[in-house]
Amino acid sequence: MNNTVKIVEVGPRDGLQNEAQPIDSAHKIALVNALSDAGLQVVEAGSFVNPKWVPQMAGSEAVFEGIARKAGVSYAALTPNLKGYERAIAVGASEVAIFAAASEAFSQKNINCSISESIERFAPIMDAARAAEIPVRGYVSCIAGCPYEGDIQPAKVAEVAKQLYDAGCYEISLGDTIGTGTPASIEAVITACAAVVPIEKLALHAHDTYGQALANIYRAIQLGVRVFDSSVAGLGGCPYAKGASGNVATEDLVYMLNGLGLDHGVDLHKLAQAGRDICAVLGRDSQSKVARALAAKCQ
């Protein structure tokens, strides 16, 4: 068994993007630096979307320009189009990410085109990234349910995952966007995807909206998945259920991995400190149960 897990920390991008309150670049830079200091090897640091759509991500250039780069750490950027890709590369993004939905309804409502069209539109990024040897990660959303369609067939998820992999993505992150998956449905999705994409190229992006994230990750570990997306302090709510949880907290994931004896390279106490600091900036409680338990023990 491969005992090493890769954690993709999405707090500074996916997390902060879904927080109600925008924060300034200096705090984002401090967060990214604290996360790399804690040992995280992939940190999604910003998004190069049009700031008119996502005001929380304005200033991603300043973040990439301001961070203290640590050797061996990949600083990732979400790039919706070639212009965004070029902006990301100009400020030294180590890798970029593109995205598609496993739900036609979600794709139409979210980006106003079909799933196939959305993947075709990324071709210029794939071409540019291939020429520049920039790794591209592919996100698939709604893998275990869609806020508009309801159930999603695992075969559909696998089809989209394969399209992104065939297009050149080095890793496919399977996102349970609304957090409705349980170990059984996550198993069905992973099994379907692993039949068409090598399992070591699959990541699980679990949301904890219904409290199922760690159970789902545990099932994925049993099935052989070794890459997990998570967000320090559980940053980021669920945009489809206001007030509900979104990303699984990195602290809670790391705690479980420690218990399972899996290597990940992250110092839990430094990570928890990074979470406390960003929560203080946001003026809200951590969504991480581990962070809250550790803080309570220290009182």
Next chain:
Amino acid sequence: MNNTVKIVEVGPRDGLQNEAQPIDSAHKIALVNALSDAGLQVVEAGSFVNPKWVPQMAGSEAVFEGIARKAGVSYAALTPNLKGYERAIAVGASEVAIFAAASEAFSQKNINCSISESIERFAPIMDAARAAEIPVRGYVSCIAGCPYEGDIQPAKVAEVAKQLYDAGCYEISLGDTIGTGTPASIEAVITACAAVVPIEKLALHAHDTYGQALANIYRAIQLGVRVFDSSVAGLGGCPYAKGASGNVATEDLVYMLNGLGLDHGVDLHKLAQAGRDICAVLGRDSQSKVARALAAKCQ
């Protein structure tokens, strides 16, 4: 595979006992009735301890006398000694529970005697219950860690579980009192216990202090455990880490069991309503992520 899970709802006792705010018997009665209406078949409704020690549990007589008993539902009571047992039986408790720790330090600090002494002291209850054909459940605390001793050996847990089983307990509930277990340590405990007590007689009482409860329950299900203790709305904090979570929320457990296709007889929406009602009485948010997600969807 046995597809039926038994849920032991501990909110009205273990949950409310660990809430800061005592509530009156009328609200407890309404809660117990709502839980049995929701389909729960075992409801721990009160504790017959000395009210000087646990003021939250004063009035357990009034609760047992006031509830609308539903056929097939077992109304359980915690009984620390023969006097408590007699009080519980006098008001019609269907079953009683006794308790021991898997940690000598915890036993000494909590009840001022060794583990063996604590089990010996329950002999009069076991004798009386046997004569009256009252089922007795045995709780073992600190199965995956102790606030005083730290790590607990699975062999020690198994030894205590076997002592309680041999003494006549019909079911042994393994309690991760401080919630530090992960699927690996819970597996070690269950495997050790199942070697000396039939696995169908084992229950897992998981706390979510570190967010691990559902992952641990999922692992236990894989290993064959089919009885789980949980608390509606996650009632009850962790007395060893103020402000941290305690019991896993019944709503979150039921949601996972639904996803896994396991039968349990509980109506999730009625259960969630029971949780909302008691949280309104307590004036606090639900600890159940499922309850919060369902409430957010309705906004």
